[in-house]
Amino acid sequence: MRHHTLPVSPATVHWGYFSKAVAPALTLRSGDRATIETLTHHAGDDYERMIAGDPGAESIFRWTREHKAVARRGAGPTEGPFRRGSGEGIGVHLLTGPVAVEEAEPGDVLEVRILDVRPRPSRHASHAGRCFGSNAAASWGFHYHDLIEEPKPREVVTIFELDTSDEPCARAVYNYVWTPQTDPDGVVHPTIDYPGVPVDHRSVRRRENILRNVKVPARLHFGTMGLAPAEADFVSSIPPGYTGGNIDDWRIGKGARMYYPVAVAGGYFSVGDPHAAQGDSELGGTAIEASLTGEFEFVLHKRRALGGTPLEGLTHPLLETDQQWSVYGFTFPNYLAALGPNAQIEVAQHASLDKAMRDAFRKLRRFLMTVHRLSEDEAIALMSVAADFGVTQVVDANWGVHGSIRKSVFT
């Protein structure tokens, strides 16, 4: 077992997409461990608290008229003229990786164990050692066209501080309504339509004393984690799919084991979209987006060794924790295959919990029948009386419903 370290730098991140075409930032073997840093793509919402003085974060968010350290952000076009910027923000998450796993081949399953997760403290003199995160109630949120107060519509950014002194929890520091921001290349962003745009704090009005007396229990986790899909070279990081990605389940934190089907040689694992807390549904569009560092262990399960194990025939991401198993249903289990060439854009137009529920039902039935060797009738009876279905997210274009079954059910 070797231990690797993967810090964030322009050379070790890719922004807004999964890709089988990006050179690996790290190659390791089954059984190895790695410390991987991740940054939230919302850090520019408060540059002082979340970027300033942090060499890794500064190197990635650096963007002046002359130099944009990470130019491509999203799976969109990289040749101008741009509406929003290179990559066009079709995919927004800052992902660290890819991590290639030696000998991983399509048909295998990669197990990723999260051994530990810790927040990334601010390096700015005024806030040193404290940890911050940002929540954006954004245009892609479930609420956006259904607001009741003026001005309508509006996007609101809330900055949270994570308190780890006692039982970890987050408290709001202040919030502001998004105003049109001009990026260093001169493009105006009337809404949050491109990641990493530095917010000019002279242009926004901070409102203090918000969410007073509210303490949000922390649920440190990675919103986006997965392997490169086979279907396209550049795949938007927003819709989750069969190789994982932006699942946005807060249960994918310390102690969790995720299983992913390998779609391309080497697997190409990337992780990002770190969250300090999120509720089931991620209603407003984002969680408390806060940079985190994780300890990971990678175990490759070769196809030939899968027979008779819980991973046999696995074609979708699967979560195991100490207490439960969860499967992830999506509006489209594999939107890339189901929707054809325009899938990455079109998927958002079909968003539906009803279909996600159906997919979650089918996957959990399969899990109970293959892994626990139940008959179909047993599986269906058990799902009705003991499995819980919840709304994972309604904001990532390919909506999610998870189905969970407690391990304690099986004696």
Place this chain on the structure above:
Amino acid sequence: MTSWSFTTESYPDHRRLEAWRDALGKLSIEAPDAAGARDVFATAQAMESPLGIVFAQIASGPQRLSYSDDPGIIWLALHCEGQAVLREAGRSSPIAVGDLVYGTAGAPAELLFATSFRQLLVRVPRAAIGARLVAPPAPRVGRLSGRSGLGRVFAQLLASIADTIDTLDADAIRPIEVAVAEFLSVSLAGDRDVGTLMGATATQTATLNRICQKIEARLGDPDLALASVAEQEGVSMRYLQKLFEAAGSSFGEHVRQRRLERCRLDLMNPLYARDSITTICFRWGFNDAAGFSRAFSERFGEPPRRYRRKIAGTISEGVRLQLARGWPLGLDGRAKAPRPLAPAAQADASRGLLARVASGAAARAAGDGRWHHLPATDKTVHWGYFSRSLRPVLHVESGDIVTIETLTQHAYDDHERMIKGDPGAESVFHWTRQRKNIDRRGAGPIDASIYGRGAGEGFGVHICTGPIAIKDAMPGDLIEVRILDLHPRPCANESFAGRTFGSNAAAWWGFHYKELLTEPRPREVVTIYEIGRALDGEIARAVYSFRWTPQTDPFGVVHSTIDYPGVPVDHATIDKQFGVLKEVEIPVRPHFGVIGLAPREIEIVDSIPPTSSGGNIDNWRAGKGARLYLPVAVPGGLLSVGDPHASQGDSELCGTAIECSLTGDFQLILHRRQELAGTKLEDVNYPLLETADEWVVQGFSHANYLAELGERAQSEVYDKSSLDLAMKDAFRKARRFLMTAERLSEDEAISLLSVAVDFGVTQVVDGNWGVHGVIRKRLFADGRR
């Protein structure tokens, strides 16, 4: 209309190919060389219209598909996406997106897909385009370009069908199938390769087909005549007559037959159900109703009026086969509203006996309030409905405590274990040829005139104990129902004395029912559980299961599915499987599925769909220690409790929980509207659940379906089930709760909803589907104390 859907996602990798081939087989398509392929991804969604036209959308990866159908079918494929090549009779030609490929009379063809593809396949029985084609099509495979002309219009019509296939219902499909038949006959008629008629050249046949299409467009014109058609086509009348003669007909006869056929289609069409027969025959160019009637009888063997009645009967038979819950669509729930309920005279007379005021220790524990006991007997329950008109079986004051017995409506799945020896249960379930103690079960007609299932038609199934009137409760107030404690009801049969059992039915209204993987399909399965104590708390274990077999009730009605509650299951007809769910122990979550007040809008309300006054919420969090707040809709509130569950998961996927009789101690507290201002309960006009640690707001597809959906609410609620709507409702209620109860601004509320509130699927089986939002109390300072 029947429909099915398929996806490889239901199967583990190694079984997918076989499953996909089975699905294709239903559409007469073969996938010859996909042997051993892995990672097969494929979906199919199909439906069959009343005329027998099958629409199927299929999508999958690169492969070769082979089409050959029986001679009575014309198949037609719209290529929606991907790269494809058509191979037939040794030739290959590329197919563009939007092109149509068709095959008639069983002609074989192959499509080669080099990429992922999507296709809409339409299979049309020859009979559906009937007499429109004068000459039968020859066996051939053809292609229609989707880029111009009629082909383009047709392709676009089909493309929009492909896009909406999962949302089309029977009403919507009727005009579409007529249009498809029409397009198809026109397209085939324009085809030069049609078969030739006896004694006519191919050109003559094609001319005749073309002229017939022109006639088709003018059938409604009462002045349609040979002379005008001949003139329009630039041929002589004599030539036209000869063409028809060659086809064994005449101009006049052809027009008459086509008009009769049009009238027949309109008579079948539910959209025209209100049009008189005269209106319909005039629409198609007849000018004499009596003459039409004679001609119709001659052609179709019965007069139009009788024909129409017969078809309507077949359609309602179709409704019956569809197993709809509630009032069937198209039947106005109010127009056929059941007779008003007779006052519950017996219940009233014996009220004093039924609801004893408890004394001693129990009463003291209740503090100031009195303690009542409400047993479950045939005098204290109502079955399958809520009603503002029911005479209360108990009157209480705010603060009183009531021990309420509830019975599961599934107890007759195993009489020995759940009814026998228990006087209360026996009195409720008593049903012999001579006597059915509780006749009405459900909100349907008492004479069972819709389906014939039984009195009340099973439109609503839950045995509800109550109603209980709360003194001074008025619309606008809230009633707080505190569940102080609950216990399973022990078995009274000596053989199982003291033990407790429940039943779970994977029923036809379950989320899984239409897509079972294994045979026989479909099926309903009942699993009997025993509830017991294990080291770490109460658990449930399966005892045995059985497949539902047709059960004949004591009145002689056969129930081939679980379509009426309380039907005695004859254990001689079933095959018990022991040893199911071995080594599975389910930690129990005892709770009441139904806790509700009487709605105001309608007199007798189906107990299945939950609504703003509560009812069948089916949230397992409504257990010991929980408090449920319900808005009062009618004076006295009229609280009923039932549908007891030993355990249920979020979603209640297969249709039921572990249905198990329970007895609960409830404290009922009235919150007058004027006292609510400034409290967390201000503005609560929906069922709100409070547990020790959480607030649970309950969203439904329709917050108050009776008010929202109007007169057809009791049928439409089952037709408009959606988690998307329920999620919206849960979001709005949770936002409101945070803004009023916790005094947050909208921006604060939305941020908190995203980062700290969990939304889950309550149920997808009760018509009005549910999503709940769980707000942890410890988020707030006053909840951490």
